[in-house]
Amino acid sequence: MNSRLGRLWLLAGYTFLYAPIVSLIVYSFNGSKMVTLWAGFSLRWYAEIAHDTEVLDAFALSLKLALLTATASVILGTMAGMAMAKYRVFRGRTLFIAHVNAPLVVPEVITGLSLLLFFVATQKIFGVPAERGLWTIWIGHTSIFASYAAIVVNSRLLEMDRSLEEAAMDLGARPHQVFYLVTMPMIAQALMSSWLLTFTLSLDDVVTTAFLSGPGSTTLPTVIFSRARLGLSPSVNVIATVTVAVVALGVLVASLWLAHQERRRQRDETLAYREALDAAARPTLP
Amino acid sequence: MSNPPTLPALSSAQRAQRRGRRWVIGVPYAFLLLFFSLPFLVVLRISVSDMEGVHFTDLLTYLDGVFTLKLKVSNYLFLASDKLYLDTYLSSVKFAALNTLICLGLGYPFAYFMARSPAAWRPALLMLVSLPFWTSYLLRVYAWRGLLDDQGVVNDLLVATHVIDAPLKLMHTSFSMMVGLVYTYLPFMILPLYANLVKMDLRLLEAAADLGASPWKGFWMITVPLSKSGIVAGSMLVFIPTLGEYVIPELLGGPSTLMIGRVLWDEFFSNNDWPMASAVAVSMVALILIPLVLFNKYQNEATGAGARDTP
Numbered sequence: 001m002n003s004r005l006g007r008l009w010l011l012a013g014y015t016f017l018y019a020p021i022v023s024l025i026v027y028s029f030n031g032s033k034m035v036t037l038w039a040g041f042s043l044r045w046y047a048e049i050a051h052d053t054e055v056l057d058a059f060a061l062s063l064k065l066a067l068l069t070a071t072a073s074v075i076l077g078t079m080a081g082m083a084m085a086k087y088r089v090f091r092g093r094t095l096f097i098a099h100v101n102a103p104l105v106v107p108e109v110i111t112g113l114s115l116l117l118f119f120v121a122t123q124k125i126f127g128v129p130a131e132r133g134l135w136t137i138w139i140g141h142t143s144i145f146a147s148y149a150a151i152v153v154n155s156r157l158l159e160m161d162r163s164l165e166e167a168a169m170d171l172g173a174r175p176h177q178v179f180y181l182v183t184m185p186m187i188a189q190a191l192m193s194s195w196l197l198t199f200t201l202s203l204d205d206v207v208t209t210a211f212l213s214g215p216g217s218t219t220l221p222t223v224i225f226s227r228a229r230l231g232l233s234p235s236v237n238v239i240a241t242v243t244v245a246v247v248a249l250g251v252l253v254a255s256l257w258l259a260h261q262e263r264r265r266q267r268d269e270t271l272a273y274r275e276a277l278d279a280a281a282r283p284t285l286p
Numbered sequence: 287m288s289n290p291p292t293l294p295a296l297s298s299a300q301r302a303q304r305r306g307r308r309w310v311i312g313v314p315y316a317f318l319l320l321f322f323s324l325p326f327l328v329v330l331r332i333s334v335s336d337m338e339g340v341h342f343t344d345l346l347t348y349l350d351g352v353f354t355l356k357l358k359v360s361n362y363l364f365l366a367s368d369k370l371y372l373d374t375y376l377s378s379v380k381f382a383a384l385n386t387l388i389c390l391g392l393g394y395p396f397a398y399f400m401a402r403s404p405a406a407w408r409p410a411l412l413m414l415v416s417l418p419f420w421t422s423y424l425l426r427v428y429a430w431r432g433l434l435d436d437q438g439v440v441n442d443l444l445v446a447t448h449v450i451d452a453p454l455k456l457m458h459t460s461f462s463m464m465v466g467l468v469y470t471y472l473p474f475m476i477l478p479l480y481a482n483l484v485k486m487d488l489r490l491l492e493a494a495a496d497l498g499a500s501p502w503k504g505f506w507m508i509t510v511p512l513s514k515s516g517i518v519a520g521s522m523l524v525f526i527p528t529l530g531e532y533v534i535p536e537l538l539g540g541p542s543t544l545m546i547g548r549v550l551w552d553e554f555f556s557n558n559d560w561p562m563a564s565a566v567a568v569s570m571v572a573l574i575l576i577p578l579v580l581f582n583k584y585q586n587e588a589t590g591a592g593a594r595d596t597p
Contacts (some may be wrong), residue, residue: 016472017472080314107527113567115321172299174299204424224424224425232431247420
């Protein structure tokens with residue numbers, strides 16, 4: 001089809017995707033208290049947020065939560081992904097797969113509500129959890145986001161060459177050795193990307209958090225959400241700009257790291273290949 | 287567990303393998319059963335319970351040798367008969383369907399042009415679509431409040447270019463909510479469509495052209511039918527989450543924009559009516575199961591047909 005129309009369509013599409021982000025950044029440097037009225041370049045909202053303890057405390061909690069969630073999600077997700085990829089037959093496999101997929105389609109208002117009512121019930125019966133806060137939110141996030149990690153790891157395992165694992169096993173490696181020495185290096189990239197994915201999902205979550213947080217546990221999205229609900233707020237623009245800067249930096253570092261890995265892998269392959277050639281060229285011993 | 291003596295003894299490696307397998311399946315299974323399914327059963331139970339102050343009545347009581355099972359279905363009867371709830375369900379489905387159609391209309395050409403662009407550009411174009419995912423979704427939705435405000439960028443632009451004389455009321459309407467929904471879910475439509483279109487065998491189009499088909503006809507008779515699975519996958523990824531959306535209607539929607547997720551939230555947080563909120567949650571799951579079952583059926587048929595076609 002027409003390539004000029006194509007270019008125009010793509011340009012319009014990317015403008016649509018990026019205009020809101022650009023506008024947030026531009027208006028974060030606005031000196032006016034009225035967010036939409038431009039009153040000259042200023043850093044006053046940045047100075048203000050550096051002393052905004054509500055935002056800073058919430059950010060610290062969000063960061064802790066996201067670290068815990070991402071780590072737990074990758075561990076559980078890797079196990080679930082392996083269970084689905086490796087064991088083609090076991091009792092309850094269909095139900096297991098349904099369980100892994102369900103958190104991806106059930107709306108968060110439902111997951112959040114059910115876990116809260118569950119915690120209220122267990123508190124009444126067992127006295128656990130004593131109060132809602134970091135740990136209840138963590139369980140909620142992990143129960144949803146582990147599925148994302150499971151899907152990523154599962155699809156990587158399915159495209160992986162299984163004969164290496166079998167070779168290691170034939171050569172007498174124990175299952176945990178096979179996992180740490182063969183499987184894990186091969187799925188390292190999938191583990192890394194699912195960790196980053198679940199980290200950002202947790203850092204961004206507002207609905208599940210709202211149901212599971214207690215009085216003293218406000219996360220950054222909760223603060224943003226309550227401020228955004230009231231109207232436009234310069235502080236939210238500043239938070240957005242900082243987020244975008246951090247993400248841009250992260251993407252840059254990640255792509256440099258991936259490029260480095262790729263180069264190293266290619267170098268190793270060339271070396272191995274050359275060695276194999278040398279070995280083949282050597283005269284065989286009688 | 288000890289093995290029956292009739293079986294040959296397992297080597298220690300085999301035993302370790304079995305143990306590993308049990309853990310790898312058991313741990314995530316137990317976690318999801320405990321923290322995902324069991325809580326939903328609690329919701330089911332509460333949706334048919336009566337509240338006495340802060341306590342729920344027992345469903346099953348035993349008195350003088352008689353078990354009494356008391357299920358309060360009035361919440362469900364109310365959901366099925368109340369006009370406000372019915373309107374909310376209908377409008378949730380309507381907004382989700384509209385969002386799916388708009389995303390398809392905008393996203394299909396977008397994915398198509400991406401897939402037909404020079405191969406060297408494609409990784410960058412693809413990254414630009416997925417990059418916004420990594421920044422906060424909440425902040426990106428919030429950004430539209432600034433853009434669509436009465437004194438926002440969009441109104442300023444329209445007034446400055448004399449398209450309109452006075453600012454339009456864009457914010458807090460169904461329009462602003464639709465903009466937010468399309469904005470958020472467009473990448474979910476583009477990515478599966480792109481993945482599908484980029485793999486297409488272009489020689490089919492050449493063959494069609496050689497046989498005299500116009501490019502337009504080739505597009506409709508070859509490209510679109512071949513991308514059917516991408517269309518279905520993208521539509522599912524847009525339709526289902528939109529049904530349960532809460533943040534976008536709350537931040538961008540009007541006071542009269544009805545969405546089911548918002549009703550659940552209000553029943554719980556504003557009215558403190560836990561049984562009612564639970565009943566809404568159960569009915570929402572039922573609403574989501576319908577497209578899911580249809581999708582599953584479609585996929586099974588598609589793979590079944592594929593298996594038949596390949597010798």
